[in-house]
Amino acid sequence: MVKELSEQKAGRYGKFGGQFVPETLMTALNELETAYDEATKDPSFHEELQYYLKDYVGRENPLYYAERLTKKIGGAKIYLKREDLNHTGAHKINNALGQALLALRMGKKKIVAETGAGQHGVATATVCALFDLECVIFMGKEDVRRQALNVFRMELLGATVVSVDQGGGTLKDAVNEALRYWVTNVEDTHYILGSALGPHPFPRIVRDFQRVIGDETRKQILEKEGRLPNAIVACVGGGSNAIGMFHPFVNDESVKLYGVEAAGSGIQTGLHAAAFAELKEGVLHGAYMYLLQDDNGFIQEAHSISAGLDYPGVGPEHCYLHDIGRVKYSSVTDDEALEGLKLLSRTEGIIPALESAHAIYRAAEIAKEMKPDEILVICLSGRGDKDVETVRAAMGAENHDN
Amino acid sequence: MLKQFEQQWGQKIMTTKPLQVAIEKKIKAGQKAFIPYIMAGDGGLKAIRKQILFLQNEGVTAIELGIPFTDPVADGPVIQEAGSRALKEGANLKVILNEMAQFKEDIQVPLIIMSYLNPILAYGIEKFVAKCEEVGIAGLIIPDLPVEESEMIRSKLITSPVALVQLVSLTSPQNRIEKIAKAAEGFIYAVTVNGITGVRNEFGKSLDEHLHNLKEISNIPVLAGFGISTPEQVEKIGAMADGVIVGSAIVKAFHEGNESAIKALLPKVVVND
Ligand SMILES: Cc1ncc(COP(=O)(O)O)c(C=O)c1O
Numbered sequence: 001m002v003k004e005l006s007e008q009k010a011g012r013y014g015k016f017g018g019q020f021v022p023e024t025l026m027t028a029l030n031e032l033e034t035a036y037d038e039a040t041k042d043p044s045f046h047e048e049l050q051y052y053l054k055d056y057v058g059r060e061n062p063l064y065y066a067e068r069l070t071k072k073i074g075g076a077k078i079y080l081k082r083e084d085l086n087h088t089g090a091h092k093i094n095n096a097l098g099q100a101l102l103a104l105r106m107g108k109k110k111i112v113a114e115t116g117a118g119q120h121g122v123a124t125a126t127v128c129a130l131f132d133l134e135c136v137i138f139m140g141k142e143d144v145r146r147q148a149l150n151v152f153r154m155e156l157l158g159a160t161v162v163s164v165d166q167g168g169g170t171l172k173d174a175v176n177e178a179l180r181y182w183v184t185n186v187e188d189t190h191y192i193l194g195s196a197l198g199p200h201p202f203p204r205i206v207r208d209f210q211r212v213i214g215d216e217t218r219k220q221i222l223e224k225e226g227r228l229p230n231a232i233v234a235c236v237g238g239g240s241n242a243i244g245m246f247h248p249f250v251n252d253e254s255v256k257l258y259g260v261e262a263a264g265s266g267i268q269t270g271l272h273a274a275a276f277a278e279l280k281e282g283v284l285h286g287a288y289m290y291l292l293q294d295d296n297g298f299i300q301e302a303h304s305i306s307a308g309l310d311y312p313g314v315g316p317e318h319c320y321l322h323d324i325g326r327v328k329y330s331s332v333t334d335d336e337a338l339e340g341l342k343l344l345s346r347t348e349g350i351i352p353a354l355e356s357a358h359a360i361y362r363a364a365e366i367a368k369e370m371k372p373d374e375i376l377v378i379c380l381s382g383r384g385d386k387d388v389e390t391v392r393a394a395m396g397a398e399n400h401d402n
Numbered sequence: 403m404l405k406q407f408e409q410q411w412g413q414k415i416m417t418t419k420p421l422q423v424a425i426e427k428k429i430k431a432g433q434k435a436f437i438p439y440i441m442a443g444d445g446g447l448k449a450i451r452k453q454i455l456f457l458q459n460e461g462v463t464a465i466e467l468g469i470p471f472t473d474p475v476a477d478g479p480v481i482q483e484a485g486s487r488a489l490k491e492g493a494n495l496k497v498i499l500n501e502m503a504q505f506k507e508d509i510q511v512p513l514i515i516m517s518y519l520n521p522i523l524a525y526g527i528e529k530f531v532a533k534c535e536e537v538g539i540a541g542l543i544i545p546d547l548p549v550e551e552s553e554m555i556r557s558k559l560i561t562s563p564v565a566l567v568q569l570v571s572l573t574s575p576q577n578r579i580e581k582i583a584k585a586a587e588g589f590i591y592a593v594t595v596n597g598i599t600g601v602r603n604e605f606g607k608s609l610d611e612h613l614h615n616l617k618e619i620s621n622i623p624v625l626a627g628f629g630i631s632t633p634e635q636v637e638k639i640g641a642m643a644d645g646v647i648v649g650s651a652i653v654k655a656f657h658e659g660n661e662s663a664i665k666a667l668l669p670k671v672v673v674n675d
Contacts, residue, residue, distance in 0.1 A: 020519055020546045022476045024571040024596055027578065166482065172473065179475045184597035186573060282520045283546065284473060296494035297524025298472045 011200025013320035019199040021179075021286045028186045033201040035106045040208075045105070049098055053212065056130070057093050061085045063220035063377070068347045069364075076230065076370035078363065080350070080380045081217050083241065088123050090353060090382030091213060091241045096123035096192055098209035100131050103190035110134040110189040114178040116143055116171035116237070117308035117355065118150025119382055120194030125159035135159040138177040141169035143307045150386050168301040171237075171311045175285050195238025196315035199286030203243075203316050210244025217377060218248050225375060231256040233363040234379035235355045236329065237273075237308050239315035241381040250326060259318060260362045262304035263331035273302035274331035275314040276322060289313045290322070305334035305394060306354035306387070332358040338394055340364065341384060353382035354390065419565035421464065421540040421588035424512045425623045425644065428463050434669050435463040435589075435625055435645025436636070438652040439516065439599075441484035442467050443493025445656065450498065451505050453656055458511040460668055464540065466647060469495050469517035476518075476545040478600025480650035484657060495521045495530070502537045512540035514567065514588075519546050522555075531558045541565040541588045549585050556585070567591050572612055579619055589623040592616055592643060594630065599649050602629030605639070613642040633666050640669055 010033075011017045019029060039045040053059040061082045070078045083091040096113075103111060111133045115121030121137040128135035137154055141163045144151055154161050167173035175198075182191040196206045221229055232249060234242035236259040249255045264272035275290040282291040284299055292300040292312035302312045321327040332340070337354055340361030345351045352360060356379070363378045370376060384391070425435045440453045450467075457465050468481065470488035477485065495517060502513075515534065522530050522544065534542070542564060547555065549568055556566055565588030570579055573596060583590060594609055595602055609626075616624045626639050627647030640646045648667055655663040 018551055019548060020551055021548065022545050022571070022593075023548055023569040023582075024573050024593060026548050026550075027571075027573040027575060166486075167472065176473050176475050180478075180598050183476070184595075186596055282523055283518075284520065285475070286546070291520075293520065293524065295524060296496065297521035298489070298494070299520070 011204070013317045014323055016288050016316035016319040017200055017203060018288050019286060020283045020288065021199045022183055024183045024186060025199070028182070029199055029201065031106065035102060036201055036205055039102055039105055045101065049101055052097055053094070057087045057097065058085065059212065060216045060220075063217055063224065065224070066348050069344065072347050073364050073367045075367040075372065076374040076376040077372065078367055079221065079229070079375065079377045081213060081245065081377060083213060083379065083381050084350070084352065084356070084383035088119070088126050089385060090119040090123070091210060091244065092120040092123040092194060093126065094212055094244070095194065095206050095209040095240060096120065096127045099190070099192040099205065100127040100133065103133065103192070104131060106190060108188055108190040110185065111192055112136045112138070112178050112181045112185070112189055113192045113194060114138050114171065114174035115194060116140070116174065116310055117306065117353070118143065118147040118154070118386060119308060119353070121154050121159070121161070122150055122157070124192050124194070125154040125157035128159060129157045136181065137161045138164050138174040138181065140164050140171060140173045143170055143174070146390055147307055147386060149389070170302065171307065172284070172299065172302070179285065195240040195311070196243045196317060197238040197285060197287060197313065203287065206240050207243045207247055207317060210240050211247045213241065213244040213379060214246060214248035217245065221375065221377065227375075228252055228255050229375040229377045230254070230370065231258065231366060231374070231376040232379070233258045233260060233359045233366060233376065235260045235309065235359040235381060236314060236318060237311050237355060238313070239318045241379050243315060243317055245379040246321070246327060250321070257327040258362065258366060259327050259329040260358045261314070261329060261331040262302075262306060262309035262337070262358060263333040264303035264305070266333055267331060271303035272331065273304045273309050273311060275312065276329040277331055284313050287313070287316050289316050289319050305337060305390065306358070308353070308355040309358065330362060332361045334394070336361045338391065341391060350380070351384035351388070352380055353384050354387045356381045419540070419587050420563050421512050421514065421565045422622050424540070425463055425589050425625070429623060429644050434640045435623065436669055437464045437466055437514070437625060437645065437647045438462055438664070439466040439468055439647060439649035440656060441470060441481060441488050441653050442498045443470055443488030443491045444484040444653065446491050447493060447497060447501050450501055451508070454509060454511070454513070456661065458509065460665065462511060462668070463645065464512040464514055466514045466516050466543065466649070467498075469498060469515060469521060471518040471521060474518060476598055478598040478650060480601065480654050481599050484653045495525050499533050499537055506538050509538065513538070514541035514543055515539055516543040516545070519544050527555060527558055531562060531564060534564050535562060539564055541567050543567045543569070543591060545569065549582050552585065569593055570616060572596055572608065579616065583620045586620065586622055589625050589644070590616060590620050591647065592624050592626045593628045594626045594639060595628050597628065599628055601631040601650055605629070609639070610642050617643070636667055636669055
């Protein structure tokens with residue numbers, strides 16, 4: 001029932017979504033929608049996507065029973081969906097691959113993308129190398145600084161990385177520049193948007209390419225446990241790993257869904273990235289959504305230790321799922337995320353991405369309140385290699401005390 | 403049909419808005435329309451009055467008043483930087499409109515507000531339209547509001563003298579152009595390049611054809627804008643349309659205090675007006 005409601009009108013999730021873009025992009029969006037609709041009806045497109053997902057990305061990836069974490073928490077049985085084991089280290093490749101194949105179908109040989117953590121940039125640069133597409137990546141200068149290793153990875157892969165000085169130099173500013181570039185080069189360039197954001201049809205396309213996370217999880221948990229999980233937890237930046245994980249479960253009312261945003265230094269400090277904590281509606285980057293903004297409608301900078309959650313808005317489908325009460329959204333601070341990162345590293349020998357660490361922290365709290373015969377799944381959206389420097393700096397003083 | 407609507411709304415429906423009338427007056431006199439763009443608040447809030455009166459005195463057809471925004475995706479570096487300066491001066495939709503209310507008696511030239519959608523949403527659409535009418539704003543340009551999404555504003559302007567100006571781009575296919583032309587009020591803003599506002603050296607060869615086609619379809623004036631920055635371009639592109647809109651070059655000249663550069667941009671016919 002919920003599913004039918006989910007996209008009542010093309011590109012609309014309740015009152016959220018839409019296509020708030022300059023006229024120059026409308027034709028490109030309409031073309032993209034048509035190309036995507038045709039692709040979804042073409043079995044050869046699915047075959048090709050499946051081939052690369054399996055042999056190149058390494059899917060399906062495991063649904064891993066985290067036994068030591070489960071024992072340590074002492075509540076629900078905890079499973080990890082291992083998106084961190086994908087080629088390039090995060091869920092972002094699922095979408096980048098799908099959209100690159102779409103670009104090829106549309107005859108576009110140039111790709112532009114934005115990146116925050118650098119994971120989407122790396123995934124995009126990777127598929128561009130694979131399919132011989134020209135690749136330009138926009139990245140905020142603050143993110144270039146804190147994700148230096150990923151910048152180098154993108155360049156190794158042959159991409160041009162452009163540092164964006166405007167604004168706070170984070171993800172939102174990178175999207176602005178990517179959009180400007182796209183407007184200027186729209187005739188031969190496809191924009192691979194990295195999250196379930198932006199103008200229609202992007203939120204739908206990104207969700208569809210990410211739903212492989214939830215589809216596999218569903219199949220795997222049925223194989224292992226013979227039943228659906230009681231709860232699923234995922235971190236939410238723009239919302240692509242979460243919507244991909246949640247989507248196949250939205251109609252299963254017994255499965256509780258939890259989205260976790262970044263509370264940065266704490267909601268009360270104002271330095272955070274939790275759009276659901278303030279519930280202010282507005283338009284940015286082509287979509288009507290919940291958005292951090294002031295009384296003048298000026299967009300506020302998001303703050304988070306994790307570059308991938310550092311975005312002031314949240315994808316339109318999440319806004320809708322929030323309003324109908326299907327998904328519970330909350331937020332986790334920088335310090336708590338670091339706790340989550342240490343917890344998983346030491347109990348399971350898995351260093352998670354800082355983004356995913358937000359989900360881990362909240363999931364541990366939720367699991368603790370659940371019964372041992374209940375099941376909780378965490379979407380482990382990426383691995384932490386890229387964050388080791390940031391974590392070391394953040395842990396600074398306490399480095400040697402344990 | 404019109405009568406019916408008018409009874410229903412109890413007010414007069416505005417089919418031909420004053421902005422269109424003002425531009426057509428120019429065209430009928432055998433001249434080209436010239437609309438400069440300024441960034442409201444660049445140089446301080448008090449500069450708004452000074453810049454408007456200067457341009458009015460130079461005989462421009464109308465003035466486009468840019469509202470600064472944190473995320474101006476349709477703008478190039480010159481206007482982005484002007485916007486950042488205006489933000490630092492404390493400019494926002496509310497204080498700009500209040501400032502303008504102070505000197506509305508001095509303004510005869512039609513004013514067009516160009517704002518991204520979010521500041522308008524934050525202001526409140528109905529409150530915003532009422533304030534525009536109070537201040538005497540003639541038109542609105544909202545670059546991130548394509549015709550498909552425009553109902554939220556359009557429906558509030560049916561009985562208002564304020565015109566919602568639509569943009570047409572080089573990438574718009576024929577059926578879209580027709581759809582936009584039907585909805586357009588005041589004039590059609592023909593975007594002359596694929597891209598953002600700013601300074602351009604070259605324009606595509608297809609521009610001539612594109613503008614010609616637009617003029618065929620539209621029964622309101624067609625003005626060309628984006629990237630027009632030299633007197634030669636004003637003349638050349640002006641010849642293909644009913645007039646031009648010049649943004650970055652004006653913003654830059656005001657910022658540099660170079661008023662003679664602005665005078666040089668004005669088509670000669672305007673000065674003779
Ligand atoms: C590992 C990882 N997880 C999560 C995110 C957040 O994005 P989204 O909410 O679209 O999944 C990112 C973004 O860069 C990421 O790299």
